[in-house]
Amino acid sequence: MPNKHELVLEALSHVVEPELKKDIVTLGLVSNVKVEGNTISFEVKASNPAMHYRKRLEEACIHQVRRFLGEDVAVLAEIGSLPTNAERSAEQRKILPKVKKVIAVASGKGGVGKSTICANLAAGLAARGYKVGLVDADIYGPSMPLMFDAVNEKPTVETRDGDNRMVPIESYGVKMLSIGFFAEANQAIVWRGPMASKALSQMFTDVHWDELDFMFIDLPPGTGDVHLSLVQQIPLDGAIIVSTPQEVALADARKGIGMFQLDSIKVRVLGLVENMSWFTPAELPENKYYIFGQDGAKKLAEEMNVSLLGQIPLVQSIREAGDVGRPAVLQEHTPQAQALNEMIDNLLRTTSIDA
Numbered sequence: 001m002p003n004k005h006e007l008v009l010e011a012l013s014h015v016v017e018p019e020l021k022k023d024i025v026t027l028g029l030v031s032n033v034k035v036e037g038n039t040i041s042f043e044v045k046a047s048n049p050a051m052h053y054r055k056r057l058e059e060a061c062i063h064q065v066r067r068f069l070g071e072d073v074a075v076l077a078e079i080g081s082l083p084t085n086a087e088r089s090a091e092q093r094k095i096l097p098k099v100k101k102v103i104a105v106a107s108g109k110g111g112v113g114k115s116t117i118c119a120n121l122a123a124g125l126a127a128r129g130y131k132v133g134l135v136d137a138d139i140y141g142p143s144m145p146l147m148f149d150a151v152n153e154k155p156t157v158e159t160r161d162g163d164n165r166m167v168p169i170e171s172y173g174v175k176m177l178s179i180g181f182f183a184e185a186n187q188a189i190v191w192r193g194p195m196a197s198k199a200l201s202q203m204f205t206d207v208h209w210d211e212l213d214f215m216f217i218d219l220p221p222g223t224g225d226v227h228l229s230l231v232q233q234i235p236l237d238g239a240i241i242v243s244t245p246q247e248v249a250l251a252d253a254r255k256g257i258g259m260f261q262l263d264s265i266k267v268r269v270l271g272l273v274e275n276m277s278w279f280t281p282a283e284l285p286e287n288k289y290y291i292f293g294q295d296g297a298k299k300l301a302e303e304m305n306v307s308l309l310g311q312i313p314l315v316q317s318i319r320e321a322g323d324v325g326r327p328a329v330l331q332e333h334t335p336q337a338q339a340l341n342e343m344i345d346n347l348l349r350t351t352s353i354d355a
Contacts, residue, residue: 043078
């Protein structure tokens with residue numbers, strides 16, 4: 001026979017959190033269960049802070065406990081609120097509950113190869129057997145459709161259990177969505193901040209993403225409206241900053257790191273990637289020419305106490321691979337693929353995720 005404490009948990013396992021669609025015990029929302037004579041008390045966290053929402057949850061808990069233990073028991077249910085969506089564990093999220101790690105890829109300025117790094121991270125991990133998603137949040141300059149040879153693709157809509165949502169495009173094993181899929185190739189996207197933020201939000205909430213090990217978000221360069229909206233709505237597990245070794249790029253990278261470390265944001269910076277670290281001509285594969293300076297991002301990483309995830313050479317084939325829609329990390333046994341895979345190895349060590 002189960003004891004009263006076990007019966008309370010069994011009873012509460014029949015209470016479903018309305019927004020999260022799972023029972024409150026499985027979600028880990030129940031704590032401090034106490035049985036003192038004929039009085040039973042416990043705490044429950046609710047995903048919605050509204051008073052009427054918490055009241056309905058309390059009534060459901062009391063009903064189930066009395067159904068299992070008798071109508072004469074006194075039930076004291078204290079209903080609190082979960083932390084913000086970004087601070088919840090994956091299964092307690094309303095947004096992207098099936099994604100293990102949500103990682104933003106950012107840069108302080110444009111032109112440093114942020115999207116190239118993001119594309120190769122996603123494609124490289126997918127090639128290793130991970131389930132990977134990618135959201136091209138660079139609203140004004142979406143480039144992922146080109147980098148993944150999906151320029152002419154259009155997302156479809158699928159109904160599952162009465163729920164109509166978009167299905168992401170898949171290329172090289174990466175599930176992907178970009179505003180570029182909804183605009184013509186030569187069409188400029190001229191949106192004010194709120195419009196851009198709303199469009200970005202829909203790419204997370206109105207899509208059948210399913211289970212993923214990683215989701216990468218290719219952010220616009222800089223620190224603006226889209227970045228603030230993202231960290232307020234999306235449960236980021238970390239951010240990667242991309243820079244070149246050049247001083248002007250490093251100054252902006254420093255600001256990017258600082259943004260994620262603000263008290264109001266508090267997103268872990270997983271590391272810094274130094275792109276275009278050196279130039280190696282095809283005819284002189286052993287030579288390194290430090291066109292933009294040497295070890296600038298490496299020194300910045302040490303200064304700001306963040307990891308250096310990789311140093312990626314300036315190689316013509318990386319640019320060519322992006323232009324033809326096949327990420328360079330997939331070019332086996334090449335120096336650029338080796339550098340990109342070392343970056344991925346470092347990220348896996350940093351995030352400690354199992355396939």
